[in-house]
Amino acid sequence: MAYFDLLPNEILENIFQYLYFKERKRLCSVCCRWNSILFSDQYLRRHVVFHIEGSRLLDTKKPVHRVYQALSLKIESQWNNEMMKNLRLVNTISPNLEYLRLENWGSDHQLGSIFDSLDLAKIRQLHFTGTCDTVSGLLCVFMSNLDILKINVHHVQYFNLCAPNLVELFLYVRSEDHLDLLSQFADQLIKLTVVFDSKNGYFFFNLRFPRLSELAIDRSMKGMIKSDQDISIAFFKRHKQLRKLHLSIKFIDSYVMQEVYENVPNLTDLKIQVSEGTIELSSVSKLLKLEKLAVTAEKVYLLSHKFPKLKQLQLGSAETGPGTFVYGLENLMLLDSLRTLILHNVMFYPEVLKLTPVYNVRILHINNYKRLLENHLQILVKRFPAVYKLKISSCPGFTLHEVEKLKKMNPRMKISFDEVRFGQFLKQ
Structure with a gap:
């Protein structure tokens, strides 16, 4: 001491x-x-984050020794006096509230009472889930300092938000009313994430975001095909300023993918996730400024194309059950700037045994292998002799005994891993 x-x-x-x-x-x-x-x-x-849930009454006899700038508030469908008492104490617990996570399942005048009870002037982040259902009319909320909004609610047509400084929005799209809300902030957004609840994209691809630099689109229920190529390609033609793009879709036509990437030449961060089909990186090769690339598909072809600035490559995902098959792993030799390689349950064909050692990769992550064979991992370590950091995560069966063998192969390599015992991961 x-x-x-x-x-x-x-x-x-x-x-x-x-x-x-x-x-x-x-x-x-x-x-x-x-x-x-x-x-x-x-x-x-x-x-x-200080959490207040439902009608669980706060203890007013205990003095508040600390104040919290982050608050989580869950409103149940049954409105009662205990909940109202808790709301009166919020400004004491959080006098300078900056982050609010609101889950509302009430209705009518209750939501208005919640916002009236809170000091909204300094809130910079709002995560709003549940419902905006109200029979008393439109709910108008003014939040002058709000920077980040994450909204996943029903009946959003009753919610009118004025946030002149909003720059980042996460929106769960269920109807055209959600896109009406999005269009209110189109001219000011810098970061946008949209998740579609159905195959219908409504009028999203008709919108324009002049300041947008980071965009994530989740349409996992529908693919991008030739029938809607005109509207989707035109959308990206209007947004050449994009620096970061994440696409999660059912499948994508190779022609559409090539046309999309030709119109966003300034991308530095790209993530492609498809649940069906194959991804060939030939269509991505024209993105000469790309620094981070993540690809998830049933099959991935690493063709002989150079990415002069690519520093991090991620293949596969924890969500892909059978794993991702990768062809042409030997082409990693062409990526001179590549330093970090992340493999999520990636399967290699026997050609990996003939792979010429790759000396540019310094950091290697091995994740989410249901069965990680010792021989498999030793082969990878031999093929990447310059690796000095190896991280193994969520790979049942990998133990300290295998670590000692890998260290003998490369004594300078630092290894971190999760060891599974009795069904639990123990971090080493």
């Missing part, structure tokens, strides 16, 4: 960052100094 007293607060904060919340709570009773460092304003702002 004496040695810890000699350490400055900044060093102790770096040490305590490895602790979980329950461990911090136990240690805060050691002394006043530890209490102030373990639950500093900086830690509370970034990691702690």
Whole structure:
């Protein structure tokens, strides 16, 4: 304990960052100094959300020793006096509220009462789920400092939000009313994520976002085919300024994919996820500024194309049950700038045994293999002799015994992994 007293607060904060919340709570009773460092304003702002759920009444007899800038509020369908009492205490617990996660299953005047009870002036992030159903008319909310909005609600036609500084939006699209809400902020958004609840895209591809630099589209229930190529290609022609694009779709026609990428030449971050079909990277090769690339499909062809600035390549995904088959792994030799390779349950054909060693990859991640064969991993380590960091995650059956063998092959390599015991992962 004496040695810890000699350490400055900044060093102790770096040490305590490895602790979980329950461990911090136990240690805060050691002394006043530890209490102030373990639950500093900086830690509370970034990691702690005060949760109020339903009619569970807060204890008003206990004094509030800390204030919280992040609040989670769950409203049940049954409105009662206990919930109203909790709302009156919110401004005491969170006088400078910056983050609000609201889950509402009430209706009528209840939602208006919630917003009236909160100080909305300083909120910068709002995550809103549940329903906006109200029979009393349109609900108008003004949030002058709101930067980020995540909304996944029903009956959004009753919700009118004025947020002049909003730049990032996550929207779960269920009807045209949701896109009407989106169109209100089209001129100011920089980051946008849209998730479609059905095959219908409504009029999304007719919209224009002049400031948008990061876009994620989830249409996993429908593919991009030639029948709608004109409207989708025209959409990307209007958004040449995009720097980051994530596409999650059922399948995509190779012609449409090539035309889309030709119209967004400034991409530095691209993620393609399809549940059916094959992805050939020949259509991506014209993206000369690409630095991060993630591809998820049943089959992926790594053809002999150079990406002069590509630093990180991710293949496969935890969601792909049987795994992703990769052809042409030897073409990784052509990616001179590649430093990080992430493999999620990727299957290789026997040609990998003939792979010439690749010396540009420095960091290798092996994730989500249901059965990771020792021989398989040793082959990969031999083919990437310059790797100095190896991370193995969610791979049942991999133990410390295999780690020792890999270290003998490359003594300079640092290895981190999850060891499975009794059905639980133990981080090493």
